[in-house]
Amino acid sequence: MSRSFTIKVPCTSSNIGPGFDVVGLSLSLYLTLRVKVDASADNAAPTLAYTGTGASDAPLDPYKNLTTRTALYVLRSNGVSHFPRGVSIDVHNQVPFGRGLGSSGAAVVAGLLLGNTLGNLGLSKDRLLDHALMIERHPDNVTAALMGGFVGSYLLELSPEDREAKDVPLSEVLPEYPPDAGEGWGANPPSPPRGIGHYIRFGWAPEIKVIAIIPHFEVSTAKARGVLPDTYSKSDLIFNLQRLAVLTTALTRSPPDPYLIFQAMQDKVHQPYRKGLIPALPQILASVTPASHPGLLGICLSGAGPTILALATDNQQKIADTICDQFKIEGITCDVEFLQVTNDGAVVVDGDEQ
Numbered sequence: 001m002s003r004s005f006t007i008k009v010p011c012t013s014s015n016i017g018p019g020f021d022v023v024g025l026s027l028s029l030y031l032t033l034r035v036k037v038d039a040s041a042d043n044a045a046p047t048l049a050y051t052g053t054g055a056s057d058a059p060l061d062p063y064k065n066l067t068t069r070t071a072l073y074v075l076r077s078n079g080v081s082h083f084p085r086g087v088s089i090d091v092h093n094q095v096p097f098g099r100g101l102g103s104s105g106a107a108v109v110a111g112l113l114l115g116n117t118l119g120n121l122g123l124s125k126d127r128l129l130d131h132a133l134m135i136e137r138h139p140d141n142v143t144a145a146l147m148g149g150f151v152g153s154y155l156l157e158l159s160p161e162d163r164e165a166k167d168v169p170l171s172e173v174l175p176e177y178p179p180d181a182g183e184g185w186g187a188n189p190p191s192p193p194r195g196i197g198h199y200i201r202f203g204w205a206p207e208i209k210v211i212a213i214i215p216h217f218e219v220s221t222a223k224a225r226g227v228l229p230d231t232y233s234k235s236d237l238i239f240n241l242q243r244l245a246v247l248t249t250a251l252t253r254s255p256p257d258p259y260l261i262f263q264a265m266q267d268k269v270h271q272p273y274r275k276g277l278i279p280a281l282p283q284i285l286a287s288v289t290p291a292s293h294p295g296l297l298g299i300c301l302s303g304a305g306p307t308i309l310a311l312a313t314d315n316q317q318k319i320a321d322t323i324c325d326q327f328k329i330e331g332i333t334c335d336v337e338f339l340q341v342t343n344d345g346a347v348v349v350d351g352d353e354q
Contacts, residue, residue, distance in 0.1 A: 001039050002036065002040075003036075003037050003350075004035060004036045004350075004351055005035050005348055005350050005351065006033065006034050006348070006349045006351065007032070007033040007110050007113045007117070007347070007348050008030050008031075008032050008347050008349070009031045009109045009110045009145050009346040010027055010145055010342045010344075010345065010346070011026075011027050011029040011030070011095040011101045011103070012024050012025060012026055012027060012101065012102035012105055012106070012140075012141045012144040012303075013025045013100070013144075013210075013212070013302040013307075013309050014100075014138075014140040014141050014144070014302070014303045015270060015302075015303060016265065016300060017243065017244075017247060017265030017266060017300040018240040018241075018243040018264070018265065018266065018268075018269070019140075019152070019244050019247070020240070020267070020269045021138050021140055022140060022152055022153070022154070022244065023140060023150065023151065023152050023153075023202075024102075024139075024140035024141050024143055024145075024150075024151055024153065025144055025150050025151075026145060026147075026149055026151075026341065026342045026343070027101070027212070027340070027341060028339045028341075029094040029095050029101065029337060029339065030094050030095070031091070031092075031093050031094070031095055031103075031106040031107065031110050032091070032092045032093075032094075033067070033089055033090070033110055033114060034089070034090040034091075034092075035088070035089050035090075035114065035117075035118075036086075036087070037084055037086055037088075037118070038086035038088075039084065039085055040086065041085060041086030041088075042085075042086075043086060043087070044082070044083070044085055045062050045063070045083060045087075046062045046068055046087040046088065046089055047062075047088045048060045048062060048065060048089050048091065049089070049090050049091065050091045050092075050093065051091070051092050052091075052092045052093040053093045053096050054097045054103075055093065057097065058091070058093070063181045063182050063183060063185065064181050066104065066111065067089075067091075067107045067108075067111040067114065068111065069111065069186075070107070070108050070110075070111025070112060070114075070115065070131075071083075071111040071112075071114040071115035071118065072115065073111075073131065073186065073189055074111065074116060074119070074121070074128070074131050075115045075119045075121075076186070076187065076189050077131065077189045077190065077191045077192065078119060078121050078123070080119045080121075081187070082183075083118065084118055089114075096214055096335075097218065098218030098219060098220055099214050099215075099302075100219070100303030100304050100305045100307040101212065101214070101303065101307055102141040102145060104136070104221070105136060105144075105145050106145050108132055108135050108136050108142055109132065109142055109146045112128045112131055112132055112146070112346075113128070113346055113348050116128060117348050125146055125147060125345070128146060129142070129146055129147075129197045129199075130192040130196050132146065132197070133192070133196050133197045134192045134196075137155065138155075139153040139155050139199070141303070143197065143199045144345075145345065146345050146346050147199060147201065147345045148343045148344045148345030149201045149202070149204065149341065149342075149343045149345070150201065150202045150204045150248075151199045151200065151201050151202065152199065152200050152202060152248065153197060153198065153199035153200075154197070154198055154199075155197050156193075156195070156196045156197070156198070158193070202248050202249075203251070204251060204252065205251060205253055205254045205255075206254065207254060207256055207313045208251065208256055208297060208312075208313065208341075209311070209312055209316055210310075210311060210339040210340070210341060211310040211319060211320050211336065211337070211338055211339070212302060212307050212309055212336070212337040212339055213307065213308040213309075213310070213320055213323045213324060213327075213334050213335075213336055214306075214307045214334055214335045214336070214337065215306045215327050215332050216332060216333050216334065218306075219278065219304055220304075221303075221304045223277065224270075224274055224277060224304030224305060225304070227273045227276065227277065228269075228270060228273050228274075229273065232268075232269060236269065239268045240267060240268055243263070243264045243265070243266055243267075246260065246264040247261065247264035247265060255313075256297055256313060258290040258313075261297040261298045261311065262289065262290050262296070262299075265299065265311075267300065270301070271285065274301065274304070274305055277305065277306070278306045279330035280326040280327050280329065280330045280332070281301070281305070281306075281308075284308060284323055284326050285299060287322075287326070288310070288322055288323060293312075293319050294315055295312045295314040295316070295319070296310060296311075296312050297312055297313065298310070298311045299311075299323075308323055310323065316338055
């Protein structure tokens with residue numbers, strides 16, 4: 001018996017100014033998996049092929065690839081010990097690696113849906129989120145990719161036993177799979193606790209468009225987190241909390257208020273510490289404003305960067321050109337994507353969607 005299905009996962013932007021590790025936004029660049037299962041085929045392990053962005057860097061070993069490792073974790077933690085025979089996966093990726101657009105979160109979410117579908121497990125998205133948060137401990141990107149839209153989320157504290165579950169392929173605890181990672185590695189993972197992640201979907205004013213300015217260099221999440229301090233002043237935390245409380249409502253209102261949103265997207269928790277990793281960041285944040293560029297609503301780092309996210313109602317091309325010019329002064333070229341907020345999140349479609 002053979003079957004086919006397609007998985008589509010949107011890219012995401014997290015933090016959105018003051019919402020460090022709290023808010024995520026689902027956007028219209030996609031990681032797409034076209035999956036075929038032929039039970040009469042010889043291959044016991046999935047075969048992988050990649051096209052699109054970063055294809056040459058994607059690991060094709062299913063026991064070292066984040067998407068298929070996640071799928072196997074979902075299967076095994078729900079009583080299915082192996083992939084079905086004859087699985088072939090054609091991956092097409094639009095999400096740049098290491099640019100702050102949730103590439104690893106998209107890979108994890110694709111793996112959740114892959115395991116759920118291959119195993120006919122029937123897990124809800126809420127239950128899949130529990131699995132995601134055993135792999136990726138920051139819920140903002142994975143929640144936005146899985147659920148869609150503009151979401152706020154938090155993670156419950158795990159018990160010491162859950163935190164030390166070594167058979168779970170934790171992307172931050174085990175950033176590199178061991179050389180001998182294979183079919184027997186992580187054979188008996190624990191089932192994740194229920195309800196460890198919670199989220200709420202905010203509104204999004206239809207007039208607000210998203211511009212992603214993507215510089216041609218990478219910033220690893222680990223490096224970007226490494227420059228952050230261990231403690232913050234009370235005044236800086238209050239600064240961010242005040243603005244985040246305003247921002248999540250301000251972005252829902254029509255027509256959008258440029259002054260309110262621009263001020264509410266200021267941040268003192270992560271962007272000031274990451275400016276050394278991203279040339280031109282201070283100049284961009286200081287010089288591109290609603291006063292200088294009518295139509296602009298707000299500007300921030302996307303995730304850990306280096307992508308710059310600008311929210312606007314119009315004048316998008318001029319805003320993008322100005323930011324690209326600032327990077328060009330530093331000898332850095334950029335790609336620009338004009339994106340939409342997507343509300344469906346990750347989906348599975350029967351058949352080979354074109």
